[in-house]
Amino acid sequence: MGCYWSKKAKTPGYEDPAVLAAETPFTVNEVEALHELFKKLSSSIFDDGLIHKEEFQLALFKNKDKRNLFADRIFDLFDLKRNGVIEFGEFVRSLGVFHPNAPVEDKTAFAFRLYDLRQTGYIEREELKEMVLALLHESELVLSDDVIEVIVDKTYSEADKKGDGRIDQEEWREFVLKHPSLIKNMTLPYLKDITLAFPSFVMSSEVEDSEI
Amino acid sequence: MDSSWFKKSVPKMVRTKQEQEFDETSEKITWKQTETLNAFHIISLSEGFDLSPLFEEKKREEKEELRFATTLPASSVISTLEEVAKAGKFRIKKSDSMVRLQGEESGRKGKLAIAAEIFAVTPSFLVVEVKKDSGDTLEYNQFCSKELRPALKDIVWTSPVDGSTQRLLD
DSSP, rough: OOOHHHHHHTSSOOOOOOHHHSSOOOOOHOOOOHHHHHHHHHTSSSOOOOOOOOHHHHHSSSSSOOHHHHHHHHEEEEETTSSBBHHHHHHHHHHHTTTSOHHHHHHHHHHHHHHTTOOOOSEEEHOOOOOOHHHHHHHHHOOHHHHHHHHHHHHHHHTTOOOOSSOOOOHHHHHHHOOOGGGGOOOGGGGGGHHOOOOTHHHHTTTTTTGG | OOOOOOSSSSOOSSOOOHHHHHHHHHHOOOOOOOEEOOOHHHHTOGGGGHHHHHHHOGGGGSEEEEEEEEEOOOHHHHHHHHHHHHHTTEEEEOSEEEEEEEEEEBBBBBEEEEEEEEEETTTTEEEEEEEEESSSSHHHHHHIIIIIIIHTTHHHHHHHTOOOOHHHHH
């Protein structure tokens, strides 16, 4: 096992599938399938084994220049090392949080960091409003500022139990407990079927070293 | 407890798991009030969070979810869906905030089933989410474009040109 995988380790950020499988809800086979996907995504513009922002945007929106606040946040959170690119290990570990079997606590914490736009450790009211505006803009829905204020106010007063003008992690956890559907976007059901989507890996893992 | 799997003979028409679930869950639908959407729910609808394009080639137009806003009451949404169901010969089950349609004939992948859920952003501004529960996606898309969307034309709300959204606060 050691010999075969060390040849692939040349790509920065590559991690042994067995290690990744042990630390995420994925099996080794699923990690291998994710590697097939990763190879595809990371070579679409820059063939360097790393997912750049434009490659991420290209994959998500079929348009490498399309900007989206929430896609930006996802990209930043996947980029654990904060070096501007998503490496294979980061890719698998981050996707692991979206697996149906991942603990709810992990999903809740990830969502909190997603929404904490300026990473202050709190979700401030301005950040919440900024995100609502971004969503409306994306949906080409125009609501007057009054209506938006009402929506933000209602939400904020329910979540900000301590009334200190910001939502902390504890308040967020309680809020999610009351409204579990809030983290629906933190689960990707098809992650359970990933080996069906990328069957080609089955052949390559049985192939001789010379194939690499 | 459901002991149907103890039965020795296989029923003449084998029903798919989804068809059985349609009947079971419909009985269990708690007649709940229209659920309120808060700002975080709205945000979670963003396409930036939908990572499915990473995994499949499907174009966004082929997505199985249809979402629209309306200022009409939930009862209008429900009666519009009832008319669609009657015209398309669908069985219908409904509550105050949810409607389920199931085709009477089996299509390419069993009976087509559609679920519509109604959420309140404010008491007079609702968001309705329609998605395929089971059945063939092509049939679902055809249903959406030929039967559903035309019927929804009168109740869908779009941003007014003059920016007058004050009444949404009522």
